[in-house]
Amino acid sequence: MTKRYIYIVDDDVSVRVSLIHLLSMLPRLAVLGFASGDEFLAAARQLEPGCLLLDLHMPGTSGLGVLNALAPIAERFATVVLTGEGDVSMAVQAMKLGAFDFLEKPCNHVRLIEAIELAFTRQSESIRAVTRRTQALAKINSLSLRERDVLIGLMEGHSNKVIAHDLGISPRTVEIYRAKLMEKLNVRSLSEALGIAFTAGLYPKG
Known part of the structure; x- marks a missing residue:
């Protein structure tokens, strides 16, 4: 079966380790962690399409900055934003920039897995839509x-x-x-x- 990819972008090492440990137990998932938005962006174009778990508050490029930078390749990453308490307004901004969902830390594991599964479904639909548009545009051209x-x-x-x-x-x-x-x-x-x-x-x- 096809392997699916999850990318965790959070400067808190304890959060990354906890999420990697949890998600690595799920079938068909490959989980990679990044300590900053800048580190992730440097690798983004070489990564397989996948689900992105994105912290908002990080040194360097913030979560919102990452979403802005990903705009040209947004269909490659279905993003679930991880927010701290009181960050709901920022999470709404993130969703306007293309994030699929947001979860408050510490997040419920069942809710997290549900959000990830929905994000994978949304991403597959997005990639299929882009493929259809590309093929149609080639015919029109x-x-x-x-x-x-x-x-x-x-x-x-x-x-x-x-x-x-x-x-x-x-x-x-x-x-x-x-x-x-x-x-x-x-x-x-x-x-x-x-x-x-x-x-x-x-x-x-x-």
Whole structure:
């Protein structure tokens, strides 16, 4: 079965050791500890996707700073923030920056494991969504500018005749472009083509 990864980022060595000991007993989990946000960020791009248990108050880059820095690769780490008492407002800020959940220290072990499992599920969904978008975008980028114009016209619900008028070409030429874009997108129906377009982030003009 596929191994899952948990990264504990906390400057308190007793917290790291306790969490590593607890989580290492769970099946299929590889647990790594980092003593600071800076140490984790230095390694982040080389790490396998996983669940991040992140302290907020640390020397150097804070937990919020780590989340900011991870923004370009946020889908790789499902983050559960570990907060001290009275840090709820900071935890809310962390969630606005992409954290999945927050737990107050000392955290209940059952609650912790539940949060981790949910974070893994959320992360898998996020990675699948990014993969779908990347694949859809590659297909859209294979279209010529005119084929894309025709696709946008179709997304706006226009008929071939209206699209032809808007683009200054004949309805027959629109049909040709439409057939070509369907072939390049490897779809058999307009609904499939529109689904790929929306997944790729292509939207009607205006």
